[in-house]
Amino acid sequence: MLKTGRATAAGVTMSEAPETFSGNRALMLDEALIFEVGTRETTGVDLPDVPDVRMRLGGTERNKPIDLPGLAEPEVVRHFTRLSRMNYAIDMGVFPLGSCTMKHNPRLNEKVARLPGFADIHPLQPVGTVQGAIELIDTLAFWLKTLCGMPEVAMSPKAGAHGELCGMLAIRAAHEAKGDARKRVLVPESAHGTNPATAAFCGYDVDSIPATPQGRVDLAALKAKLGPDVAGVMITNPNTCGLFESELKDISDAVHAAGGYVYCDGANFNAIVGKVRPGDLGVDAMHINLHKTFSTPHGGGGPGSGPVVFSAALAPYAPLPFVRKGDEGYELVEEEQVAAGSHKGSFGRMVAFHGQMGMFVRALSYMMSHGADGLRQVAEDAVLNANYVLRQLEDDMTAPFAESGPCMHEALFSDEWLDGTGITTLDIAKAMIDEGYHPMTMYFPLVVHGAMLVEPTETESKANLDAFIDTMRALARAAKAGEVERFHEAPFYAPLRRLDETAAARKPKLTWSEPEVAKAAE
Numbered sequence: 001m002l003k004t005g006r007a008t009a010a011g012v013t014m015s016e017a018p019e020t021f022s023g024n025r026a027l028m029l030d031e032a033l034i035f036e037v038g039t040r041e042t043t044g045v046d047l048p049d050v051p052d053v054r055m056r057l058g059g060t061e062r063n064k065p066i067d068l069p070g071l072a073e074p075e076v077v078r079h080f081t082r083l084s085r086m087n088y089a090i091d092m093g094v095f096p097l098g099s100c101t102m103k104h105n106p107r108l109n110e111k112v113a114r115l116p117g118f119a120d121i122h123p124l125q126p127v128g129t130v131q132g133a134i135e136l137i138d139t140l141a142f143w144l145k146t147l148c149g150m151p152e153v154a155m156s157p158k159a160g161a162h163g164e165l166c167g168m169l170a171i172r173a174a175h176e177a178k179g180d181a182r183k184r185v186l187v188p189e190s191a192h193g194t195n196p197a198t199a200a201f202c203g204y205d206v207d208s209i210p211a212t213p214q215g216r217v218d219l220a221a222l223k224a225k226l227g228p229d230v231a232g233v234m235i236t237n238p239n240t241c242g243l244f245e246s247e248l249k250d251i252s253d254a255v256h257a258a259g260g261y262v263y264c265d266g267a268n269f270n271a272i273v274g275k276v277r278p279g280d281l282g283v284d285a286m287h288i289n290l291h292k293t294f295s296t297p298h299g300g301g302g303p304g305s306g307p308v309v310f311s312a313a314l315a316p317y318a319p320l321p322f323v324r325k326g327d328e329g330y331e332l333v334e335e336e337q338v339a340a341g342s343h344k345g346s347f348g349r350m351v352a353f354h355g356q357m358g359m360f361v362r363a364l365s366y367m368m369s370h371g372a373d374g375l376r377q378v379a380e381d382a383v384l385n386a387n388y389v390l391r392q393l394e395d396d397m398t399a400p401f402a403e404s405g406p407c408m409h410e411a412l413f414s415d416e417w418l419d420g421t422g423i424t425t426l427d428i429a430k431a432m433i434d435e436g437y438h439p440m441t442m443y444f445p446l447v448v449h450g451a452m453l454v455e456p457t458e459t460e461s462k463a464n465l466d467a468f469i470d471t472m473r474a475l476a477r478a479a480k481a482g483e484v485e486r487f488h489e490a491p492f493y494a495p496l497r498r499l500d501e502t503a504a505a506r507k508p509k510l511t512w513s514e515p516e517v518a519k520a521a522e
Contacts, residue, residue, distance in 0.1 A: 028495065031082040035512045038069030044076070086495045088438040090297060094468050096440035098409065098455025099270040099382070105295040108369060109362040118361045123353040127332055133357060134330040138323040140364045144288060144307055147375070149277030152315035152342075154322070156355045159304030160267050163287025164198040164234070166308045166319055166350055170285055171232050171261045172202055173317040173347040180259070182231035188217045189447055190239040192265050199234055209233075211447060214404040215241035223254050232261035232284070238268045240445035241401055242386065242410030242453070252282025261285065261314065269293045270457070271383055271409035274376030284311040290356075294363035305359035316345040321354055381458035382409040385465060389454050392469045396476040400448055409457070415450025423479045425450040427487035430498055431478075434491045435471045 023030035055061050095102040113119060121130050141153045157163040175182050185199040188209040196206040209222045233255050237245040252262045264278055264286040270293045278286050290305040310318050321334040332354060336346060370378065390411035394402050398416035415425045429439035441453035456465060479487060491498065
């Protein structure tokens, strides 16, 4: 239905709207590159002439102009403010990528993370001057071990793949300590793509395990591949199809019986936090993305934090440093000889310093403000919201595992419902932008053709989900009704129209060059 005063892609297109002289569209302002806003010959501030002094840079001083544009402060502020208005954020609306990228981050966490003693400390300060911060790390570690039912945790890994590396290095160290140089790691096809990459990086041969038609690990196929050369299995639970691996305990028992270890990818911990303890399922190592389950969205590439919990079997091989409470307070154990005992087989150090302090503070603030019952409700509400989306849309879109039972925190759809329409998953994603929604995860997991993975998280209200569902239904019905041009040309209302993504990927323009016309004028 066309609302008065509002253009839609199905009604009035941008080509029918009057062009503006400025290029601006009401409050959506056209913005040039910062190099085009300013000039390289001027500067926005007055600086004194540089005195004639002897350089002490050892021959590394600059020998050509820096070529940065000169702008006054208002111009700089306006430029980046205008750019920020082109971003989509969790503070603007539903973010279908959910905890994978943009889960709501309570402002309380930010306030606590900025407290003096957390925000302004330095990793090279004497340990005696940062006792409160180290106690916080130890407290957070206690919560993580309690939630996972595991006795040890390494806090230093910086993110998910880094945590995977930590866990697999501990597994390798455990085998080497027994003189057992195993070379093969089993990875289900429903695992995260970083899992086989991490195993290969650690020097292992990767052996893929197929999934059942229900989207879970084929236990019989896994058992058939176990042998004395198998170091372990890397399994994602809940898996990338949004399903809980109900036979994980049986998988763990089989792998342990063959002398291997179980690594669990904990990126989807948001679906089971407070409900399931991975240690009870036989997991030996699992990373936890603090920036997913415990807030601090990491859209844009950072920051991240990926602590790894360990079973008793792998605890001696956990990395340094770790926190230990002694008679004189908390200490960071950073030397192998000092760590002898609880970490007698440690494979060494993962990073220069202990971890991401801001991430630790936000995560603990999130945990303590929720409490045990609140964290359990996080998982319950995330799963409830995802299942609501799945069941409301399964008649208009294809849900390949709808008969496999409830999903976890992600609702997965394939592109089968688009067969014969001439419209693709990418076209649907572009049309979502016109409707004011950031696209969902596309084409992942790879085991589902044209995948569309929707993760609403626990903080979306029923009203917000209903609006999203109604929008997706309308798009699905428009696609099936043959409105091909609408989808192929979308987005109409974004600051930029659809890009040639193949050309952009193969021939990216990563630097600004002065236009040839300007050069000729000189």
